Amino acid sequence: MSRRSLSRAFTQRRGRAPVFAALGDETRLSLLTKLGDRQPHSISQLTHGSRLTRQAITKHLRVLQRARIVRGSRTGRESRFILDPRPIDDLRHYLDSVSAQWDEALARLKSFVEVEPLRRRECAAADGSQRAKS
Protein backbone atom coordinates (compact mmCIF):
# COMPACT_ATOMS: atom_id res chain seq x y z
CA MET A 1 0.00 0.00 0.00
CA SER A 2 1.57 3.37 0.83
CA ARG A 3 4.92 1.72 1.57
CA ARG A 4 5.45 1.43 -2.15
CA SER A 5 5.26 5.19 -2.65
CA LEU A 6 8.15 5.92 -0.34
CA SER A 7 11.66 6.50 -1.62
CA ARG A 8 10.42 5.03 -4.84
CA ALA A 9 12.85 6.72 -7.15
CA PHE A 10 15.80 4.98 -5.63
CA THR A 11 14.45 1.49 -5.15
CA GLN A 12 12.62 1.09 -8.43
CA ARG A 13 15.99 0.96 -10.06
CA ARG A 14 17.69 -1.25 -7.52
CA GLY A 15 15.48 -3.24 -5.20
CA ARG A 16 15.94 -3.30 -1.46
CA ALA A 17 16.67 -6.96 -0.80
CA PRO A 18 20.37 -6.73 -1.81
CA VAL A 19 20.80 -3.73 0.49
CA PHE A 20 19.15 -5.55 3.39
CA ALA A 21 21.24 -8.63 2.67
CA ALA A 22 24.44 -6.58 2.56
CA LEU A 23 23.65 -5.16 5.99
CA GLY A 24 23.04 -8.56 7.56
CA ASP A 25 26.64 -9.13 8.59
CA GLU A 26 28.61 -8.03 11.66
CA THR A 27 31.84 -7.31 9.78
CA ARG A 28 30.12 -5.17 7.19
CA LEU A 29 28.23 -3.29 9.90
CA SER A 30 31.51 -2.53 11.67
CA LEU A 31 32.99 -1.34 8.36
CA LEU A 32 30.01 0.97 7.94
CA THR A 33 30.58 2.34 11.44
CA LYS A 34 34.12 3.25 10.40
CA LEU A 35 32.86 4.74 7.14
CA GLY A 36 30.17 6.64 9.04
CA ASP A 37 32.41 9.72 9.21
CA ARG A 38 31.71 10.14 5.48
CA GLN A 39 35.43 10.41 4.76
CA PRO A 40 37.24 8.25 2.19
CA HIS A 41 39.12 5.35 3.79
CA SER A 42 41.83 3.08 2.41
CA ILE A 43 41.69 -0.69 2.87
CA SER A 44 44.61 -0.42 5.31
CA GLN A 45 42.66 2.02 7.47
CA LEU A 46 39.60 -0.22 7.35
CA THR A 47 41.61 -3.35 8.17
CA HIS A 48 43.31 -1.63 11.12
CA GLY A 49 41.99 -2.92 14.43
CA SER A 50 40.25 -5.84 12.76
CA ARG A 51 41.27 -9.48 13.08
CA LEU A 52 40.41 -10.04 9.44
CA THR A 53 42.85 -10.02 6.54
CA ARG A 54 43.00 -7.37 3.84
CA GLN A 55 41.48 -9.85 1.40
CA ALA A 56 38.56 -10.59 3.67
CA ILE A 57 37.90 -6.88 4.23
CA THR A 58 38.14 -6.30 0.46
CA LYS A 59 35.54 -9.02 -0.12
CA HIS A 60 33.14 -7.39 2.32
CA LEU A 61 33.72 -3.98 0.73
CA ARG A 62 32.80 -5.46 -2.67
CA VAL A 63 29.49 -6.67 -1.25
CA LEU A 64 28.80 -3.18 0.10
CA GLN A 65 29.80 -1.69 -3.25
CA ARG A 66 27.45 -3.98 -5.17
CA ALA A 67 24.62 -2.87 -2.89
CA ARG A 68 25.72 0.75 -3.61
CA ILE A 69 26.13 1.47 0.09
CA VAL A 70 29.82 2.14 -0.47
CA ARG A 71 31.54 3.78 -3.41
CA GLY A 72 35.13 3.15 -4.34
CA SER A 73 37.58 5.50 -5.93
CA ARG A 74 41.20 5.17 -6.91
CA THR A 75 43.92 7.68 -6.15
CA GLY A 76 47.16 6.47 -7.68
CA ARG A 77 47.62 2.87 -6.62
CA GLU A 78 45.36 3.09 -3.63
CA SER A 79 41.64 2.35 -3.53
CA ARG A 80 39.56 4.48 -1.21
CA PHE A 81 36.06 3.81 -0.02
CA ILE A 82 33.32 6.22 0.98
CA LEU A 83 29.84 5.67 2.38
CA ASP A 84 26.77 6.54 0.32
CA PRO A 85 23.98 6.96 2.90
CA ARG A 86 21.09 6.99 0.40
CA PRO A 87 20.33 3.24 0.23
CA ILE A 88 20.35 3.00 4.03
CA ASP A 89 18.15 6.09 4.36
CA ASP A 90 15.76 4.51 1.90
CA LEU A 91 15.61 1.30 3.96
CA ARG A 92 14.95 3.28 7.11
CA HIS A 93 12.09 5.18 5.47
CA TYR A 94 10.74 1.96 4.01
CA LEU A 95 10.81 0.11 7.36
CA ASP A 96 9.29 3.15 9.08
CA SER A 97 6.41 3.17 6.61
CA VAL A 98 5.85 -0.58 6.89
CA SER A 99 6.01 -0.24 10.66
CA ALA A 100 3.52 2.65 10.70
CA GLN A 101 1.12 0.69 8.51
CA TRP A 102 1.21 -2.25 10.90
CA ASP A 103 0.61 0.10 13.84
CA GLU A 104 -2.49 1.41 12.09
CA ALA A 105 -3.71 -2.04 11.05
CA LEU A 106 -3.19 -3.47 14.55
CA ALA A 107 -4.99 -0.50 16.11
CA ARG A 108 -7.93 -1.25 13.82
CA LEU A 109 -7.73 -4.94 14.79
CA LYS A 110 -7.72 -3.95 18.48
CA SER A 111 -10.84 -1.84 18.17
CA PHE A 112 -12.38 -4.51 15.97
CA VAL A 113 -12.02 -7.29 18.56
CA GLU A 114 -12.56 -5.08 21.62
CA VAL A 115 -15.23 -2.60 20.54
CA GLU A 116 -17.09 -4.54 17.91
CA PRO A 117 -18.59 -7.17 20.26
CA LEU A 118 -19.74 -4.38 22.60
CA ARG A 119 -21.33 -2.52 19.72
CA ARG A 120 -23.01 -5.69 18.56
CA ARG A 121 -24.34 -6.35 22.06
CA GLU A 122 -25.60 -2.76 22.25
CA CYS A 123 -27.28 -3.13 18.87
CA ALA A 124 -28.78 -6.42 19.94
CA ALA A 125 -29.97 -4.81 23.16
CA ALA A 126 -31.43 -1.85 21.22
CA ASP A 127 -33.17 -4.24 18.84
CA GLY A 128 -34.48 -6.17 21.78
CA SER A 129 -35.88 -3.10 23.53
CA GLN A 130 -37.45 -1.87 20.30
CA ARG A 131 -39.01 -5.21 19.77
CA ALA A 132 -40.22 -5.18 23.36
CA LYS A 133 -41.79 -1.73 22.81
CA SER A 134 -43.60 -2.67 19.62
Add this chain to the structure above:
Amino acid sequence: MPARIEKKIALNAPVSRVWRAITDYKEFGEWFRVALEGPFVPGQLVRGKVLYSGYEHLAWEAIVQKVEPERLFSFTWHPMKDDNSVDMENETLVEFHLKPTSTGTLLTLTESGFDKLPADRRDFAFRKNESGWTVQIENINNHVTQKP
Protein backbone atom coordinates in the same frame (compact mmCIF):
# COMPACT_ATOMS: atom_id res chain seq x y z
CA MET B 1 19.45 -2.52 10.81
CA PRO B 2 17.26 -5.58 11.39
CA ALA B 3 15.55 -6.92 8.27
CA ARG B 4 12.37 -7.59 10.21
CA ILE B 5 9.59 -5.83 12.00
CA GLU B 6 8.11 -6.99 15.29
CA LYS B 7 5.06 -5.59 17.04
CA LYS B 8 3.47 -6.70 20.29
CA ILE B 9 -0.03 -5.66 21.20
CA ALA B 10 -2.24 -6.63 24.15
CA LEU B 11 -5.82 -7.22 23.10
CA ASN B 12 -8.67 -7.26 25.59
CA ALA B 13 -10.39 -10.14 23.87
CA PRO B 14 -10.05 -13.90 24.22
CA VAL B 15 -7.69 -15.79 21.90
CA SER B 16 -10.64 -17.44 20.14
CA ARG B 17 -12.05 -14.01 19.24
CA VAL B 18 -8.69 -12.69 17.99
CA TRP B 19 -8.09 -15.89 16.05
CA ARG B 20 -11.39 -15.46 14.23
CA ALA B 21 -10.66 -11.81 13.46
CA ILE B 22 -7.34 -12.80 11.92
CA THR B 23 -8.18 -15.99 10.06
CA ASP B 24 -11.78 -15.51 8.94
CA TYR B 25 -11.25 -13.84 5.59
CA LYS B 26 -14.25 -11.58 5.94
CA GLU B 27 -13.29 -10.42 9.42
CA PHE B 28 -9.66 -10.01 8.37
CA GLY B 29 -10.84 -7.87 5.48
CA GLU B 30 -12.81 -5.59 7.79
CA TRP B 31 -9.90 -4.38 9.89
CA PHE B 32 -7.18 -4.85 7.28
CA ARG B 33 -9.34 -3.02 4.72
CA VAL B 34 -9.19 -5.53 1.93
CA ALA B 35 -12.05 -7.34 0.16
CA LEU B 36 -10.82 -10.93 -0.13
CA GLU B 37 -12.23 -13.36 -2.67
CA GLY B 38 -12.03 -16.45 -0.52
CA PRO B 39 -10.91 -18.08 2.73
CA PHE B 40 -7.35 -18.65 3.94
CA VAL B 41 -6.14 -22.15 3.08
CA PRO B 42 -2.53 -23.21 3.77
CA GLY B 43 -0.42 -23.22 0.61
CA GLN B 44 -3.03 -21.34 -1.40
CA LEU B 45 -3.06 -17.94 -2.98
CA VAL B 46 -5.63 -15.46 -1.70
CA ARG B 47 -6.62 -12.51 -3.84
CA GLY B 48 -8.52 -9.40 -2.98
CA LYS B 49 -9.03 -5.71 -3.55
CA VAL B 50 -7.47 -3.08 -1.37
CA LEU B 51 -10.13 -0.91 0.30
CA TYR B 52 -7.62 1.59 1.62
CA SER B 53 -8.51 5.12 0.55
CA GLY B 54 -6.34 6.13 -2.36
CA TYR B 55 -5.16 2.57 -3.06
CA GLU B 56 -8.40 1.00 -4.27
CA HIS B 57 -6.88 0.31 -7.67
CA LEU B 58 -4.45 -2.17 -6.14
CA ALA B 59 -4.83 -5.91 -6.03
CA TRP B 60 -4.00 -7.72 -2.81
CA GLU B 61 -2.29 -11.09 -2.97
CA ALA B 62 -0.85 -13.42 -0.37
CA ILE B 63 0.06 -17.08 -0.10
CA VAL B 64 -1.13 -18.64 3.14
CA GLN B 65 1.65 -20.48 4.96
CA LYS B 66 0.66 -21.74 8.41
CA VAL B 67 -2.71 -22.02 10.09
CA GLU B 68 -2.19 -23.46 13.58
CA PRO B 69 -5.48 -22.83 15.41
CA GLU B 70 -5.35 -20.09 18.05
CA ARG B 71 -1.55 -20.08 17.92
CA LEU B 72 -0.05 -19.07 14.59
CA PHE B 73 -1.25 -17.68 11.29
CA SER B 74 1.23 -16.72 8.57
CA PHE B 75 1.36 -15.70 4.94
CA THR B 76 3.87 -14.43 2.42
CA TRP B 77 3.16 -11.44 0.23
CA HIS B 78 4.71 -8.85 -2.01
CA PRO B 79 4.27 -5.14 -1.76
CA MET B 80 2.63 -3.55 -4.79
CA LYS B 81 4.03 -1.17 -7.32
CA ASP B 82 2.21 1.84 -8.74
CA ASP B 83 1.28 0.05 -11.93
CA ASN B 84 -0.57 -2.58 -9.90
CA SER B 85 2.07 -5.20 -10.58
CA VAL B 86 3.69 -7.17 -7.80
CA ASP B 87 7.05 -5.96 -6.56
CA MET B 88 8.91 -9.24 -6.76
CA GLU B 89 11.99 -7.65 -5.28
CA ASN B 90 10.43 -7.98 -1.87
CA GLU B 91 8.75 -11.14 -0.69
CA THR B 92 8.15 -11.04 3.01
CA LEU B 93 6.68 -13.39 5.61
CA VAL B 94 3.97 -12.06 7.92
CA GLU B 95 3.31 -14.01 11.13
CA PHE B 96 0.63 -13.54 13.78
CA HIS B 97 1.52 -15.30 17.03
CA LEU B 98 -1.22 -15.50 19.65
CA LYS B 99 -0.81 -16.12 23.37
CA PRO B 100 -3.53 -16.16 26.01
CA THR B 101 -3.03 -13.76 28.94
CA SER B 102 -5.02 -12.99 32.09
CA THR B 103 -6.65 -10.02 30.32
CA GLY B 104 -7.07 -11.49 26.88
CA THR B 105 -4.51 -12.05 24.15
CA LEU B 106 -0.96 -11.02 23.48
CA LEU B 107 -0.51 -10.70 19.74
CA THR B 108 2.99 -10.66 18.30
CA LEU B 109 3.21 -9.64 14.68
CA THR B 110 6.39 -10.09 12.70
CA GLU B 111 7.21 -9.26 9.12
CA SER B 112 10.53 -10.70 7.97
CA GLY B 113 12.50 -11.62 4.89
CA PHE B 114 13.24 -8.10 3.65
CA ASP B 115 16.74 -9.37 2.89
CA LYS B 116 15.57 -12.35 0.84
CA LEU B 117 16.85 -12.67 -2.70
CA PRO B 118 14.37 -11.44 -5.28
CA ALA B 119 11.87 -14.17 -6.05
CA ASP B 120 11.86 -13.47 -9.77
CA ARG B 121 15.55 -14.28 -9.93
CA ARG B 122 14.96 -17.54 -8.09
CA ASP B 123 12.12 -18.37 -10.46
CA PHE B 124 14.29 -17.55 -13.42
CA ALA B 125 16.97 -19.95 -12.22
CA PHE B 126 14.33 -22.60 -11.71
CA ARG B 127 12.76 -22.08 -15.12
CA LYS B 128 16.14 -22.23 -16.78
CA ASN B 129 16.78 -25.50 -15.06
CA GLU B 130 13.34 -26.83 -15.88
CA SER B 131 13.53 -25.97 -19.58
CA GLY B 132 16.90 -27.69 -19.60
CA TRP B 133 15.20 -30.85 -18.39
CA THR B 134 12.35 -30.46 -20.87
CA VAL B 135 14.85 -30.30 -23.70
CA GLN B 136 16.60 -33.36 -22.33
CA ILE B 137 13.37 -35.35 -22.17
CA GLU B 138 12.46 -34.29 -25.71
CA ASN B 139 15.87 -35.40 -26.89
CA ILE B 140 15.39 -38.77 -25.24
CA ASN B 141 11.90 -39.03 -26.78
CA ASN B 142 13.24 -38.21 -30.22
CA HIS B 143 16.04 -40.64 -29.71
CA VAL B 144 13.68 -43.43 -28.70
CA THR B 145 11.04 -42.78 -31.37
CA GLN B 146 13.55 -42.38 -34.13
CA LYS B 147 15.24 -45.62 -33.25
CA PRO B 148 12.50 -48.14 -32.52
